[in-house]
Amino acid sequence: MSQDALTLLNSQSTPPEAKDSAIEMLAIEGVAYGRLGLHSEADRSLSRGEQLCTPAIDPICGSLIRSRGVLALERGQLADARNFFESSLTFARTHNDKFLEATALLNLGVSSLREEHFDEAVDWAEMAFQSSSAIDAGSIATKAQENLGWAYYNLGDQQRSLDLSEQAEKRAVELSNVIDQLSCLNNIGYVYAELRDFARARQSYTDSLDLARRIHFQQHIYNALRALALVSVESGDLNEARNYSDQAIAVAQSDKNRLNELYPLLVKGLVATRSNDGAEAERIFHEVDQDKNANASLKWRAEHALARLYEDEGRLDATDREYRAALATFEAARSSLQRNDSKLPFSNNASRIYDDYVHFLVAHGKTDDALRWADNSRARTLAEGLGLLTKVASSGPPPLNLRQITRRAQGTVLFYWLGEKQSYLWAITPQKALLFPLPPGSEIDAAVQRYGRALGGPQDVLASGDRDGVWLYRTLIAPAQALLGARRTAPKGAWDSEGSSVSLKRYPDTKLAAKVLIIPDGSLNNLNFETLLVSDPTVSETKPHYWIEDVTIANANSLRVLSGAHAAARDGASPVSTGDLRNSISKDRRGRRLLLVGNSIAPNNKYPELPKAAAQMESVARHFAELDERIFAREQATPVAYLDSGPEQFSYIHFVAHGTASRLSPLDSAIVLSKSGASKGDASSDSFKLYARDIIRHPLRADLVTISACYGAGERAYSGEGLVGLSWAFLRAGAHNVVAALWEASDASTEQLMDKFYDEINKGARPDAALRAAKLSLLRGSGFRNPFYWAPFQLYAGS
Numbered sequence: 113m114s115q116d117a118l119t120l121l122n123s124q125s126t127p128p129e130a131k132d133s134a135i136e137m138l139a140i141e142g143v144a145y146g147r148l149g150l151h152s153e154a155d156r157s158l159s160r161g162e163q164l165c166t167p168a169i170d171p172i173c174g175s176l177i178r179s180r181g182v183l184a185l186e187r188g189q190l191a192d193a194r195n196f197f198e199s200s201l202t203f204a205r206t207h208n209d210k211f212l213e214a215t216a217l218l219n220l221g222v223s224s225l226r227e228e229h230f231d232e233a234v235d236w237a238e239m240a241f242q243s244s245s246a247i248d249a250g251s252i253a254t255k256a257q258e259n260l261g262w263a264y265y266n267l268g269d270q271q272r273s274l275d276l277s278e279q280a281e282k283r284a285v286e287l288s289n290v291i292d293q294l295s296c297l298n299n300i301g302y303v304y305a306e307l308r309d310f311a312r313a314r315q316s317y318t319d320s321l322d323l324a325r326r327i328h329f330q331q332h333i334y335n336a337l338r339a340l341a342l343v344s345v346e347s348g349d350l351n352e353a354r355n356y357s358d359q360a361i362a363v364a365q366s367d368k369n370r371l372n373e374l375y376p377l378l379v380k381g382l383v384a385t386r387s388n389d390g391a392e393a394e395r396i397f398h399e400v401d402q403d404k405n406a407n408a409s410l411k412w413r414a415e416h417a418l419a420r421l422y423e424d425e426g427r428l429d430a431t432d433r434e435y436r437a438a439l440a441t442f443e444a445a446r447s448s449l450q451r452n453d454s455k456l457p458f459s460n461n462a463s464r465i466y467d468d469y470v471h472f473l474v475a476h477g478k479t480d481d482a483l484r485w486a487d488n489s490r491a492r493t494l495a496e497g498l499g500l501l502t503k504v505a506s507s508g509p510p511p512l513n514l515r516q517i518t519r520r521a522q523g524t525v526l527f528y529w530l531g532e533k534q535s536y537l538w539a540i541t542p543q544k545a546l547l548f549p550l551p552p553g554s555e556i557d558a559a560v561q562r563y564g565r566a567l568g569g570p571q572d573v574l575a576s577g578d579r580d581g582v583w584l585y586r587t588l589i590a591p592a593q594a595l596l597g598a599r600r601t602a603p604k605g606a607w608d609s610e611g612s613s614v615s616l617k618r619y620p621d622t623k624l625a626a627k628v629l630i631i632p633d634g635s636l637n638n639l640n641f642e643t644l645l646v647s648d649p650t651v652s653e654t655k656p657h658y659w660i661e662d663v664t665i666a667n668a669n670s671l672r673v674l675s676g677a678h679a680a681a682r683d684g685a686s687p688v689s690t691g692d693l694r695n696s697i698s699k700d701r702r703g704r705r706l707l708l709v710g711n712s713i714a715p716n717n718k719y720p721e722l723p724k725a726a727a728q729m730e731s732v733a734r735h736f737a738e739l740d741e742r743i744f745a746r747e748q749a750t751p752v753a754y755l756d757s758g759p760e761q762f763s764y765i766h767f768v769a770h771g772t773a774s775r776l777s778p779l780d781s782a783i784v785l786s787k788s789g790a791s792k793g794d795a796s797s798d799s800f801k802l803y804a805r806d807i808i809r810h811p812l813r814a815d816l817v818t819i820s821a822c823y824g825a826g827e828r829a830y831s832g833e834g835l836v837g838l839s840w841a842f843l844r845a846g847a848h849n850v851v852a853a854l855w856e857a858s859d860a861s862t863e864q865l866m867d868k869f870y871d872e873i874n875k876g877a878r879p880d881a882a883l884r885a886a887k888l889s890l891l892r893g894s895g896f897r898n899p900f901y902w903a904p905f906q907l908y909a910g911s
Contacts (some may be wrong), residue, residue, distance in 0.1 A: 113290070113327050114144040135161045146183040149330050149367055152162045156182055174203040174212045181219055185226065186331065188369040188405075194223045214244040214252045221259050225266075228407045230458075231449045233263040241737055249886055254283045254292045261299045265306070266409070274303045294320050294332040301339055310347040317343060334372060336361040341379040344747040345386065353383050370405045378414060384391040385421050393421055408445035409461070412438045418467050423472055433470040436508070439485075462489070467531045474536065479547045483538050484509045486529050488669035490631070510513025512671060515542045520674050521909075522878075523627025523664075524595050527671065528588070530634040539592035542672075548591040553634055559584055560635040567643060567899050568855065574645060577656060581645035585659060588636075589644060596626045596663065625664045625884065629674070629909065632667065639905060640854060641665055642887070643899045658899070660887060666880040668909045669843070706736045707757060710768030710820070712749040712786040715800035719770045724859040728768045728820060728866055735870040736764070749785045751802035755810055760846075763815045766866075771821030771853070772801070773837050779805040782836040783821055804841035812846040816879050818869075819852040843910040849879045853904040861901035865890055880907050 121141050138161035145154035151450075158179055165173040181196030201216035203209070237259040244252035250612030261277035281296030283289075301316030305388050320396070321336035341356035355546060357376040381396035381771055400406055401414040419434035424898035442462045466489045473482035490511040517525060518541060525540040530553030537548040550556065564581040566573050573581050589596075609853050613730075630641055642660035668674050711725035726745075744753045747768075759765060770784035780799035839852035865886045872882035881903065890902040 114147045115328055117141075117144045118148075131164055132170050135164050135170060135172045136175055138164075139172075139179045142176075142179045143182050146179075146186045147329060147331065152182070158183070160409075170245070171207045171209060172201055174207065174209060176220065177203055178212065178215055181223075185219075186223060186367065188226075188367075188371050190223060190226050193226075193748070194220065197223060210243070210247050211249060214240055214247065214249055215374060217243055217289065218252055218256055218259070221256070221263075225259060225262060228266070228409060228445070229448075230263045230266045234260060237263060250283070250287055251289055251292065254280050254287060255295075257283070258292055258295045258299060261296070265299060265302055266461075267458050268392070270303050270306055273299065277303065288326055290323055291329065294323050294329065294335075297323070298332070298335050298339055304600075305339075305343050305346065310343055313343045314340065314347070319691070330363060330367065334360055334367075338372075338375050338379075339361065341376050345379055345382045349388075350383050350386055353379055357383070370403070371407070374400050374403055374406055374410055378410065378417070380413070381417060385417065385424075390421060390425055394418065397421070406785070408441055412441040412445070412462075415441060416468070419465075419472075423468075428476065431472060435465065435472065437468070444663055451657050459489070462690050464532070470529060470536070471531055471534060474534075474547065479538075480512070480545065481508065482536075482547075483527065483545055484512060486526070486538075487512070487671045490672070512539055512545070513675065514545060516880070518542045518669055518673055521627070521629035521666075521668075523629060524592070525629045525631065525668075525674075526589075526592060527631045527635055528633045530636065531662065535838065539595045541595055546592070546595065550587060556584075556587070557635040559587075560639050563643075564638060567903070573643070573658060573899065574658060577647060578645060581643065582591065582647050584639070584645055585644035589641070589659065596628060625662060625881075626665045627880070629666050630665060631670060638854060640899070642884075642904045643903050647814060658891070660884060660891070664880050664884045666849075666907045666909045669840075673843075673910065704736055704764065705740045705762045706733070706742070706764045706766065707754075707759060707762040708732055708741060708743045708766050708768075709745075709749050709754055709783075709785065710766075711745045712769055712784070712800070713747055715784065715787050719800075722770070722859050724863045725768045728863045731863060731867040732766050732768075732870055735874050747786050751783075751785055751799065751806070752787045752788050754785075754802055757805065760811055760813055761812075764815045765814050765842075765847075766819045766820065767818070771838060772820060779803070779808075779841070781841070783819065783838060804838055807838070808839040808844045810845060812842065814842075814847045815849060816873075817842045817847040818866070819848045819850065820857075820866060821853065827894075839908050843908060846910070848910050850908045850910065851879065851883060852908065854906060855900075855904045857904045858896070858901050861890060861896040862905075864896070865902065865905065883907050888890075 117140060120145075121137055128137065138157045142154045142157040142161070145151070145157060158176055160336035161176045163168075165176065177200040181193045181200060184190075184193035184196060197216050197219040201220065202211060203600060204212035204216055217236055217240035221233045221240055224230070224233035224236055237256045241253055241256035241260070244250075244256060251312075257276055257280035261273045261275075261280060264276065277296050277299035281293055281300065284292035284296055297316045297320040301313045301320065304310075304313035304316065317336050317339045320332065321340065324332035324336055337356050337360035341353050341360055344350075344353035344356060355740065357379045361373050363378070364370075377396060378400050381393045381400065384390075384393035384396060397414045397418045401411050401418070406414070415434050415438035419431050422428075422431040422434060432832055442465065446458050446462075466485065469625045470482045470486050473479070473485065485508065525538075527538040527540060527545075528550075529536040529538075530550075530852035532554075533552055533754060535550035535553050535556060537550055539546045547874055558578045563578065564575075564576050564582060566580065571578075628641075630636075632639070641659060642663075642665055644659045645656060646659055646662065647656040708729060711722070711729045714721045729743070733743060736807065742757060744750070744757070767783050770852075771782070772784060773781045785800050786800040819842070821838070837852075839850045842850045868886035868889045869882050872885045873879065877885065885907075887902040890896040896902060
């Protein structure tokens with residue numbers, strides 16, 4: 113309420129006698145003038161305050177430094193703003209001014225947001241929230257929370273952004289803080305627009321514009337106009353989009369803020385595109401892309417828009433060039449991020465560019481190039497952590513070595529791409545990669561969600577012939593079925609359809625399960641393909657059954673990660689091929705060393721002790737020689753015990769415990785163990801949690817990690833990265849194979865499944881075949897035939 117503030121400050125006929133009061137009033141006056149766009153008056157007020165701070169420095173002088181930073185932000189002078197805020201932080205700590213410190217941390221976060229250093233902004237905002245909460249500075253805490261929401265929006269984490277923004281908006285209303293309410297409404301609108309809910313987005317922006325005009329707050333008037341322009345063009349209302357853009361540009365020009373001009377200018381380019389004015393659209397997009405004030409997100413959006421424009425005009429070479437330019441700009445921005453928490457959701461920002469480019473390549477018959485670029489978008493954070501991510505050359509990602517990939521996979525690879533307009537399946541064999549078109553991603557998503565609910569319900573999906581289970585098989589698998597045929601002759605060292613070892617002499621014509629490696633996308637990360645229903649009414653002898661009866665399945669994150677072992681071998685390392693435990697054990701001094709952790713003491717009522725944990729621990733342990741075992745149970749089963757055990761020296765690691773999966777912060781997913789000694793009496797301590805973020809800091813070389821815990825696979829799937837949780841963390845640490853659960857597993861069925869699993873491992877079976885045999889033993893037994901019991905666990909192949 114800047115005008116109200118000025119009216120109140122000017123209501124006194126004479127200035128206050130106390131110097132500190134005069135300084136503080138001038139600091140407030142300077143910011144008020146600045147927010148009204150009266151920059152000369154703002155400079156004059158702050159200069160008068162600075163004269164009062166010379167030569168003796170009063171503690172209140174720090175507020176003038178802060179105000180200078182705020183004015184620099186209003187003018188788009190980001191480097192100057194950061195310098196002022198860093199100075200105010202130093203001043204605050206020197207003078208022990210906790211409130212000034214909280215505002216300095218907050219404003220440094222704002223500077224980072226404006227500079228698009230979003231992971232850095234998260235750090236500043238979190239420190240500001242903690243600092244302000246400690247002194248009960250409610251408005252500062254609210255601002256920090258809304259800034260966190262905006263940072264996470266730009267990092268592509270829409271759900272966390274929406275949650276934080278709604279919390280902050282609620283607090284702002286309670287505090288009658290209109291400015292913070294404005295920011296939150298804009299944040300919420302942007303999230304809804306990203307989720308394609310344009311009606312709710314428009315309502316948030318309209319409410320924000322009304323509030324901003326009521327208090328004459330130029331920056332928020334601009335923010336709302338810019339947002340309304342974008343949502344109008346997205347929903348097809350070109351006249352409104354043009355009108356809002358012109359108004360936003362006028363506000364930005366009055367503030368002499370070129371960066372703020374570029375956002376609505378980009379919208380005008382989109383309006384020109386949709387109005388079939390290609391020349392004007394091209395001119396605008398080039399202007400935005402080449403402007404020295406443009407940030408990375410503006411550049412990649414302009415380049416993406418150019419690619420779409422050229423594609424519509426049939427300029428194929430130019431289209432290809434601009435898609436690659438947009439992706440190069442995006443990946444350069446991603447590479448500047450330092451934290452895994454930031455990199456994981458950031459990939460969501462490029463999902464539409466990749467989707468459009470893949471669709472363009474497929475439409476023009478370049479299916480191999482489309483596969484290369486599709487895989488280039490996958491598991492980048494995982495591959496980077498494993499040392500497998502290389503800079504993409506101007507010619508694009510390197511060609512795929514299909515023979516190497518399928519040898520690594522030991523079967524056919526099914527690579528999925530869920531697109532907005534069209535989805536695709538690549539079936540990859542040693543000789544070729546065949547492309548099959550699939551329905552749009554939204555149709556597949558809906559069927560996966562319905563089938564997931566059916567699997568968790570009381571009805572027998574096989575007996576009822578669940579329509580979604582059948583449809584998903586016919587849609588996702590049947591097109592490539594001819595490439596998945598089971599072998600009729602058992603090769604040396606093979607396993608039969610039960611997953612057990614086959615003797616060539618005794619069973620010369622044994623039917624073997626086809627080996628399939630799935631690289632899922634989007635909602636398919638949450639689907640266990642083994643549960644899909646095979647039902648072919650055209651073949652009378654085909655009895656409806658689960659797909660697990662026909663195939664041995666493993667999951668992987670990307671083709672690049674799959675081929676990682678071969679790349680490492682060329683570099684002189686000694687990788688272990690996925691699943692080839694017999695060979696790796698004979699070559700590795702780790703032999704069959706087991707690290708077994710679990711049957712912990714309940715840390716609180718939320719995580720009661722597992723009734724069958726002790727029995728499962730004993731069952732797993734009996735499959736290994738006593739001298740090769742390291743067991744941590746009961747009070748010894750702590751996170752510290754695991755981290756200090758030297759986990760890299762074990763070839764097998766097995767956990768029997770509760771697990772937690774965090775949707776908002778997947779790296780806060782954890783294995784629940786016993787409390788550490790010093791914190792046993794502290795009810796608030798979380799020392800009993802082995803966090804995913806701690807797991808990735810301790811490198812592994814394990815052939816197999818088994819997480820016999822609920823939701824070990826995670827609940828949150830990021831664009832390109834797949835499910836991120838405990839299984840991802842162990843793969844990121846270097847495990848070659850991880851067995852983890854998609855949902856909460858039954859304690860009793862899990863004990864039986866794990867016993868059979870290690871029985872098969874002891875017979876020499878690969879982990880994928882051993883897991884399948886264990887599942888079939890439940891499916892064909894009594895009591896645990898429902899997929900709820902045998903299907904939660906999946907095998908994830910690493911590098």
